[in-house]
Amino acid sequence: MDKKKLKAYHDRLITERNALLGVVGRNEDYGREADIEATQDPADKASNSYTKELLFSQSTNDRIILTQIDEALERIEDDEYGICLNCNKEIGAKRLEALPWVRYCIECQDQYEKGLLNNEE
Numbered sequence: 795m796d797k798k799k800l801k802a803y804h805d806r807l808i809t810e811r812n813a814l815l816g817v818v819g820r821n822e823d824y825g826r827e828a829d830i831e832a833t834q835d836p837a838d839k840a841s842n843s844y845t846k847e848l849l850f851s852q853s854t855n856d857r858i859i860l861t862q863i864d865e866a867l868e869r870i871e872d873d874e875y876g877i878c879l880n881c882n883k884e885i886g887a888k889r890l891e892a893l894p895w896v897r898y899c900i901e902c903q904d905q906y907e908k909g910l911l912n913n914e915e
């Protein structure tokens with residue numbers, strides 16, 4: 795992959811990473827605040843724990859993407875970016891533009907989602 799393209803993906807990954815870090819931080823703050831503001835009303839308590847669960851699952855997703863972004867940044871460093879981790883073929887440019895942190899090409903992603911890939915860490 796040429797350096798210009800690589801730099802563009804790198805910049806996008808950094809931007810996404812910062813955005814996600816902001817989101818994760820805010821959600822954690824909000825979770826703590828919701829805790830402090832909790833009242834003794836059982837209905838309020840229920841909606842409070844629901845909100846916390848929702849925030850938790852959101853930030854879990856964010857963390858997964860953050861990990862994948864970090865891995866993608868490492869692959870840029872190692873000059874392995876844009877190569878499918880399973881079949882070592884180049885991942886399509888359109889796919890990388892949509893999701894610059896993807897690990898697999900579209901075929902392998904499909905297998906991964908069906909649980910057919912064996913090389914999960």
Ligand SMILES: [Zn+2]
Nearest residue numbers: 878881899902
């Ligand atoms: Zn592949």
